[in-house]
Amino acid sequence: MIISIFGLGYVGCVGMGCMAQSGHTVIGVDVAPEKVERINSGKATIVEKDIDELIANAHALKLIRATHDYKEAVLHSDISFLCVGTPSTDKGHLNLDYIYQTAKEIGEALEEKSTFHVVVIRSTVLPGTNDKLSAIIEKFSGKVRDIDFAVVSNPEFLREGTAVADYMNPPLTVLGSSCSKAIHIMQELYKNTNSPIEVVAVEVAELIKYVNNSYHALKVVFANEVGSVCKQLGVDSHEVMRIFCMDKQLNISPYYFKPGFAYGGSCLPKDLKALNTLAHDLYMETPVLNAIDDSNVKHLNRVVQMIEHTQKRKIGVLGLSFKAGTDDMRNSPIVSIIENLSGKGCEVRIYDKNVALSRLIGKNKSVITEKLPHLNSMLQDSLHSVLAWAEVLVVANKEDEFKTLVLSDNQIVIDLVRIPELEKQKNYKGLCW
Numbered sequence: 001m002i003i004s005i006f007g008l009g010y011v012g013c014v015g016m017g018c019m020a021q022s023g024h025t026v027i028g029v030d031v032a033p034e035k036v037e038r039i040n041s042g043k044a045t046i047v048e049k050d051i052d053e054l055i056a057n058a059h060a061l062k063l064i065r066a067t068h069d070y071k072e073a074v075l076h077s078d079i080s081f082l083c084v085g086t087p088s089t090d091k092g093h094l095n096l097d098y099i100y101q102t103a104k105e106i107g108e109a110l111e112e113k114s115t116f117h118v119v120v121i122r123s124t125v126l127p128g129t130n131d132k133l134s135a136i137i138e139k140f141s142g143k144v145r146d147i148d149f150a151v152v153s154n155p156e157f158l159r160e161g162t163a164v165a166d167y168m169n170p171p172l173t174v175l176g177s178s179c180s181k182a183i184h185i186m187q188e189l190y191k192n193t194n195s196p197i198e199v200v201a202v203e204v205a206e207l208i209k210y211v212n213n214s215y216h217a218l219k220v221v222f223a224n225e226v227g228s229v230c231k232q233l234g235v236d237s238h239e240v241m242r243i244f245c246m247d248k249q250l251n252i253s254p255y256y257f258k259p260g261f262a263y264g265g266s267c268l269p270k271d272l273k274a275l276n277t278l279a280h281d282l283y284m285e286t287p288v289l290n291a292i293d294d295s296n297v298k299h300l301n302r303v304v305q306m307i308e309h310t311q312k313r314k315i316g317v318l319g320l321s322f323k324a325g326t327d328d329m330r331n332s333p334i335v336s337i338i339e340n341l342s343g344k345g346c347e348v349r350i351y352d353k354n355v356a357l358s359r360l361i362g363k364n365k366s367v368i369t370e371k372l373p374h375l376n377s378m379l380q381d382s383l384h385s386v387l388a389w390a391e392v393l394v395v396a397n398k399e400d401e402f403k404t405l406v407l408s409d410n411q412i413v414i415d416l417v418r419i420p421e422l423e424k425q426k427n428y429k430g431l432c433w
């Protein structure tokens, strides 16, 4: 294929070298004259392992060249990759000026083109940019999106320092577009990539890079805070984190990564508090570790707000223990929500088959009758009676029997755990999805 690349910085230069190595012809476009000159003399525009050789080889094979003439580049290519910078504004917002300028240029060029053209956003952009880019191209070309051209969001995951290796072996390739023809063209382009190709909604493709990088930053500061506490205690932090990373079931895994209800139970709140108190006693500032509980409380507040917004007062809570299949109510986050709602004058009735059972057999009796006597009076032994009475149903754990709730059209379900079967209910509200 013949590909044009707008922006010959880190992403554009690496993309140019790697695509040429796969046998494609690449035309680079940049507003910086020195970058155009460097490519045209077979030199990379960046300092990066292996890139000098890739660019020199591709140049010798006449597979690459660069120009300032954006029209010529678009008219002679099938796909245009946008790799221009997306810096922050002074106030911290995303500055998309370069992206929109490039969209205008591509639009002007497409006015003169009669064949289908794919525009690929490689730069890191927030949700909504794909749509806005398409609108700008439509305006300047007079063409119609998804018929004459299409925009594909295809975020770049490379890291500087290992950019060529990362480009060649990405963890995955993410594609989002409203046009299936463009997706097929991109799948063909990436067919030799040795990693999964995920076709997702455009907004998912646009947002994922921000989620990735925010998480990577969180990993760095988490490890550094743990390391700093370890150092004060005379414990080898690298050994602690080596062992931490060996747990592929709970630590380095998808577990705990589904947006859902707040954490609770007998261990997480207690042990987090102990580590934070230890750091405090060592006169250490660990703001990330400290903020975890605060974030959890804010999440609980969102649940209370959602229930308040219904303006209903008869609230049925399904699930009292901190997760399905247990009767353990120690630090169950739903308990604080129930207490909050009761304090605001709501009438609450609760159903949890495990808690009801343990109350009957006396196992959890003291917790319920002594520590939570007010909850005892709200507990119902029958799911049916709560369903028949409540105006709002708050589903707080994933007990199987909650999948098949039969509700009337004016009952509202607030799902804190995402039970897919419930999503088809008429008045369904997911907590954070």
Ligand SMILES: NC(=O)c1ccc[n+]([C@@H]2O[C@H](COP(=O)([O-])OP(=O)(O)OC[C@H]3O[C@@H](n4cnc5c(N)ncnc54)[C@H](O)[C@@H]3O)[C@@H](O)[C@H]2O)c1
Pocket (backbone or CB within 6 Å): 006, 007, 008, 009, 010, 011, 012, 029, 030, 031, 032, 035, 083, 084, 085, 086, 098, 101, 102, 122, 123, 124, 125, 156, 157, 158, 159, 160
């Ligand atoms: N650098 C990374 O490691 C990395 C990794 C993944 C994604 N990204 C994202 O990719 C994008 C590009 O990053 P980068 O580090 O390669 O940026 P960069 O600043 O190194 O390169 C951007 C290039 O775009 C050129 N440019 C600006 N306006 C232009 C226009 N109208 N026409 C043609 N060229 C134009 C600039 O002259 C510059 O050479 C950003 O959105 C960035 O967030 C970067």
